[in-house]
Amino acid sequence: MKGIIMIIDGMGDRPIKELGYKTPLEVALTPNMDKMAENGICGIMDPIRPGIRAGSDTSHISILGYNPYEVYTGRGPFEAAGVGVDVLPGDIAFRCNFSTVDDKGIITDRRAGRIRVGTQEIAQTVNGMELEEDVQVIFKESTGHRAVLVLRGKGLSDQVSDADPKHEGKNPKKVVALDDTEEAKKTADILNKVVEKSYELLKDHPINIKRIESGENAANIIIPRGAGAVPKVEPFGEKYGLNPVCIAETGLIKGIASIAGMQLIDIPGATGGIDTNLENIKNGIIETASKDYDFMLINVDGADEAGHDGEMEEKVKFLEKVDVVIGELMKIEEVYFILTADHSTPISIMDHTGDPVPIVITGPEVRVDDVTKFNERSTSKGGLCRIRGNNIMDILMDLMNRSTKFGA
Amino acid sequence: MKGIIMIIDGMGDRPIKELGYKTPLEVALTPNMDKMAENGICGIMDPIRPGIRAGSDTSHISILGYNPYEVYTGRGPFEAAGVGVDVLPGDIAFRCNFSTVDDKGIITDRRAGRIRVGTQEIAQTVNGMELEEDVQVIFKESTGHRAVLVLRGKGLSDQVSDADPKHEGKNPKKVVALDDTEEAKKTADILNKVVEKSYELLKDHPINIKRIESGENAANIIIPRGAGAVPKVEPFGEKYGLNPVCIAETGLIKGIASIAGMQLIDIPGATGGIDTNLENIKNGIIETASKDYDFMLINVDGADEAGHDGEMEEKVKFLEKVDVVIGELMKIEEVYFILTADHSTPISIMDHTGDPVPIVITGPEVRVDDVTKFNERSTSKGGLCRIRGNNIMDILMDLMNRSTKFGA
Numbered sequence: 001m002k003g004i005i006m007i008i009d010g011m012g013d014r015p016i017k018e019l020g021y022k023t024p025l026e027v028a029l030t031p032n033m034d035k036m037a038e039n040g041i042c043g044i045m046d047p048i049r050p051g052i053r054a055g056s057d058t059s060h061i062s063i064l065g066y067n068p069y070e071v072y073t074g075r076g077p078f079e080a081a082g083v084g085v086d087v088l089p090g091d092i093a094f095r096c097n098f099s100t101v102d103d104k105g106i107i108t109d110r111r112a113g114r115i116r117v118g119t120q121e122i123a124q125t126v127n128g129m130e131l132e133e134d135v136q137v138i139f140k141e142s143t144g145h146r147a148v149l150v151l152r153g154k155g156l157s158d159q160v161s162d163a164d165p166k167h168e169g170k171n172p173k174k175v176v177a178l179d180d181t182e183e184a185k186k187t188a189d190i191l192n193k194v195v196e197k198s199y200e201l202l203k204d205h206p207i208n209i210k211r212i213e214s215g216e217n218a219a220n221i222i223i224p225r226g227a228g229a230v231p232k233v234e235p236f237g238e239k240y241g242l243n244p245v246c247i248a249e250t251g252l253i254k255g256i257a258s259i260a261g262m263q264l265i266d267i268p269g270a271t272g273g274i275d276t277n278l279e280n281i282k283n284g285i286i287e288t289a290s291k292d293y294d295f296m297l298i299n300v301d302g303a304d305e306a307g308h309d310g311e312m313e314e315k316v317k318f319l320e321k322v323d324v325v326i327g328e329l330m331k332i333e334e335v336y337f338i339l340t341a342d343h344s345t346p347i348s349i350m351d352h353t354g355d356p357v358p359i360v361i362t363g364p365e366v367r368v369d370d371v372t373k374f375n376e377r378s379t380s381k382g383g384l385c386r387i388r389g390n391n392i393m394d395i396l397m398d399l400m401n402r403s404t405k406f407g408a
Numbered sequence: 409m410k411g412i413i414m415i416i417d418g419m420g421d422r423p424i425k426e427l428g429y430k431t432p433l434e435v436a437l438t439p440n441m442d443k444m445a446e447n448g449i450c451g452i453m454d455p456i457r458p459g460i461r462a463g464s465d466t467s468h469i470s471i472l473g474y475n476p477y478e479v480y481t482g483r484g485p486f487e488a489a490g491v492g493v494d495v496l497p498g499d500i501a502f503r504c505n506f507s508t509v510d511d512k513g514i515i516t517d518r519r520a521g522r523i524r525v526g527t528q529e530i531a532q533t534v535n536g537m538e539l540e541e542d543v544q545v546i547f548k549e550s551t552g553h554r555a556v557l558v559l560r561g562k563g564l565s566d567q568v569s570d571a572d573p574k575h576e577g578k579n580p581k582k583v584v585a586l587d588d589t590e591e592a593k594k595t596a597d598i599l600n601k602v603v604e605k606s607y608e609l610l611k612d613h614p615i616n617i618k619r620i621e622s623g624e625n626a627a628n629i630i631i632p633r634g635a636g637a638v639p640k641v642e643p644f645g646e647k648y649g650l651n652p653v654c655i656a657e658t659g660l661i662k663g664i665a666s667i668a669g670m671q672l673i674d675i676p677g678a679t680g681g682i683d684t685n686l687e688n689i690k691n692g693i694i695e696t697a698s699k700d701y702d703f704m705l706i707n708v709d710g711a712d713e714a715g716h717d718g719e720m721e722e723k724v725k726f727l728e729k730v731d732v733v734i735g736e737l738m739k740i741e742e743v744y745f746i747l748t749a750d751h752s753t754p755i756s757i758m759d760h761t762g763d764p765v766p767i768v769i770t771g772p773e774v775r776v777d778d779v780t781k782f783n784e785r786s787t788s789k790g791g792l793c794r795i796r797g798n799n800i801m802d803i804l805m806d807l808m809n810r811s812t813k814f815g816a
Contacts, residue, residue: 365422365423365754365756366422366423367422367423367431367763367784367785368423368429369785369788381789382788383452383785383788384788384794385452385788385793385794386793386794387458387794388458391457391458391459392459393459394457394458394459394460394762395458395459395762396459397459398459398460398461398761398762398763401757401761403459403460403461403762404461405461405462405463405759405760406456406460406461406462406463406466406476406480407462407463407464407465407466407467407476407480407483408463408464408465408483408660
C-alpha cells in the first residue's frame with residue numbers, strides 16, 4: 001500500500017462577493033475532486049493550528065510530521081537545498097540577489113536588470129571564493145536574479161543581519177551580529193567580506209562587460225539576506241520507514257523534501273505558475289507511482305500564484321485544470337491518497353491566511369462520509385472533522401498499517 | 409452528581425465489505441446506545457491524538473487525565489498491580505511466564521503445558537525468595553501460565569533486557585543492562601539470579617512432581633520480560649477530588665485503576681472475553697452506583713477480543729449484548745454518563761488502530777445535538793466534534809461542577 005499526499009498550494013480561499021460569496025474552489029467545476037470527496041473521508045485542516053498563517057515551508061514541514069517551531073530557521077536553507085546545494089546541518093544559508101552597484105558602491109538596481117542569462121557563469125566565479133577564514137563559500141544561481149549562498153565551517157551563526165538595504169540608492173548594509181556571541185560576530189565579518197569580494201570578482205566579469213556593452217545593468221555584486229542555519233532533520237524515510245519521493249515545482253518545496261532526504265523527480269516545464277505543464281506533472285506522478293516508492297509528496301503551485309496576484313478567474317481556471325489531472329491520478333491503485341492544500345491564499349488578501357483548508361483521504365478502509373463536494377465549507381461536515389497538519393502522517397501511517405502501537 | 413465513564417474496549421472499527429461497508433457497531437442493533445446518542449452530546453475521540461495507535465493501557469491513562477508519555481513505562485507495573493500486588497513507585501515490575509526447562513536448562517515449553525492449576529502454590533514458593541542483595545522479591549501468579557515479578561529495593565532500574573528468548577529450544581536469555589548505569593547492571597544481575605534460583609526452588613516442587621507423574625510439563629522456571637518502573641502517579645481521587653471506583657475485567661485495566669488509587673470491585677464470572685458474565689457486570693455496576701462513590705470507570709473487554717480474533721459476527725453480537733446492559737445502566741440517576749471506547753480494533757486488522765472512536769455524554773445539562781445513532785460515523789457530526797482522550801476528565805469535571813476556574 002502506497003501513500004500519496006497531494007498539496008494544491010494556496011488552494012483555500014474566502015467567500016468573494018463577485019462569486020456570489022462563494023470561494024474559487026466552490027465555483028470551479030471540479031468533478032474529480034468531488035468524486036474523491038464522495039469516495040473518501042473529508043475534513044478541514046489547520047496546517048499549524050487554527051488561525052496561524054502558515055508559509056508554504058512551515059506548512060509542509062508540519063504536514064510531513066516535523067515541528068516547524070523547532071525545525072524552521074528561515075527560508076534560506078530550503079531555498080539552497082532546493083537549487084541543489086547539498087546542505088549539511090549547521091551550514092548557514094542565505095537567499096541572495098544579483099544586484100548592480102555603481103563605482104561609489106551605491107546599489108542602482110537590486111535585481112541587476114532582472115538578469116536571466118549568464119547567472120550560472122557568474123555564480124561559478126563567486127562559488128568557492130577564498131577567504132582568510134577557514135570557511136567554505138558555496139554559491140549557486142537560482143532563477144533570474146536570485147541565488148543562494150551557503151557558508152560552511154566551524155563557529156558560524158545565523159544571528160546576523162541582512163546586507164540587503166531593500167531600496168536602491170543605498171550602499172549594501174554592513175552586516176552585524178544580532179547577538180553577543182563570537183560566532184555571530186565572525187559570521188557577520190565573513191559575510192561583509194563575501195559581499196565586498198563578490199564585487200572584486202564580478203565587476204570585470206566577461207558576462208558583465210557584455211551586459212554593459214548592450215546597455216544592461218551588470219550583475220556585479222551579490223547581496224545576501226535571511227540567514228538561516230540548516231536544521232538537523234531526521235530523514236523522513238527513517239522516521240517513517242518509507243521510501244519517499246517528491247514531485248514539486250518550486251525550489252522552496254524541493255528544498256524541504258531534499259533536507260528531509262526525499263528523492264526528487266524533476267518535471268520538465270513545471271514553472272510553479274498557472275502556465276505550468278500540468279500534462280508533464282501528471283505523467284511524472286503516474287510514472288513515479290509505478291516505481292518502488294511507497295510515499296509520494298506532490299506540490300502544484302499555480303493556485304497560490306493566482307491568489308498572490310489576486311487573479312480570481314485564473315485561480316478558478318487553474319483549479320479546474322488541476323481537477324483534470326486528479327481524474328487521472330484517481331486511477332492509481334493500492335494507495336491511500338490525501339488531497340489538501342498547505343494554506344489559503346485568498347484573492348482578497350493576496351497573501352496566505354490562517355483559514356483552514358479542505359482535506360480528503362481516499363483508500364480501501366477509510367470511513368467514507370456523506371460529503372460529496374470538495375471545498376472549504378462542504379468538507380467541514382466530514383468525518384475527519386478538524387485536524388492539524390501534523391496529524392496527517394500519523395493518520396496515513398495508521399491507515400497504511402505501518403505505525404507502531406503505543407502500549408499494549 | 410456522579411460521573412461514569414464506560415469503555416467498550418476495542419469497539420471502534422472500519423467499514424467491512426461483508427457488512428456492506430458498514431462497521432460492526434453500525435450494523436449491530438443497539439437501541440439503547442442510540443437512545444443515549446439521541447439524549448446526549450456526541451463526537452469522535454482520539455485516545456491520544458489523531459492517528460496514534462493506542463494500547464488499552466495508554467488510552468485509559470490518557471482518558472483518566474494522565475500523560476501516557478510521562479506515566480507509561482510498559483505493561484509490567486499495571487499487570488502486577490492488576491493481580492493485586494501492592495506496587496510502590498520505583499518498584500521494577502515484570503511480566504513472567506511459568507515455563508518448562510530440561511536438565512540442560514533448555515526451555516522445552518514456554519508456557520509450562522499451559523498450566524492452570526497449582527500456580528498459586530508455585531508462586532508462593534518463589535515469592536519472597538532470599539537473595540544476597542538487599543532487595544525484596546515479590547512474585548504472584550496471574551491467569552494460566554502468566555505471573556508477575558516485582559523487585560523492590562534501592563538502586564534498581566527498568567533498563568534491563570528480557571530473559572524470555574521468545575522461542576522454545578533455547579536457554580533463558582542472560583539479562584543485560586540496557587544502559588551504562590550501576591542500577592541497570594545491579595538489576596540485571598539480580599534478575600539472572602531470580603531466574604536461576606526459581607529453577608532451584610521449583611524443580612522438585614510437589615506440584616511439579618505431580619505434573620510430571622501425570623505426563624504434564626513442569627512449571628519449573630520463571631521467565632521475566634518487559635521491565636517497567638512503577639510510575640509515581642498522583643492518586644486520581646486527589647487529582648480530581650472524587651471518590652473513585654473501577655469495575656474492569658482484565659488485570660491491565662485493574663492495574664491502571666489500582667496504581668491510580670481507585671477502589672476495585674471484583675465481578676464474579678468477568679472473563680474479559682465474549683463469554684463474560686454481563687449480567688454480573690450489570691448488577692455490579694448498578695449496586696456500586698448506589699454506593700458512596702462519585703466516579704466510576706467501567707471497562708468491558710469482549711469487543712476487543714473479538715476484534716483481535718477477527719470474529720466479525722461475534723463482535724456484532726457482543727455489542728448487542730452490551731447494549732442490553734446499557735439499557736439498564738441508563739436508569740442510574742443523577743449522573744453524567746460517558747460511553748466510549750479506548751481504541752478501534754478493526755476486524756480486518758485484528759489489532760488496535762489509530763482510528764478515532766465514538767463518544768457520547770448524557771446528563772442533565774449537556775447540549776444535546778441531533779445525532780440519533782451511536783456509531784463511528786454518525787457521532788462525527790455531533791456537538792463535541794473531535795476531542796482527545798485527555799479532554800474527557802476536564803469535560804466531565806466541568807459538567808459535574810467540580811472543576812476550578814482558571815482565572816477570574
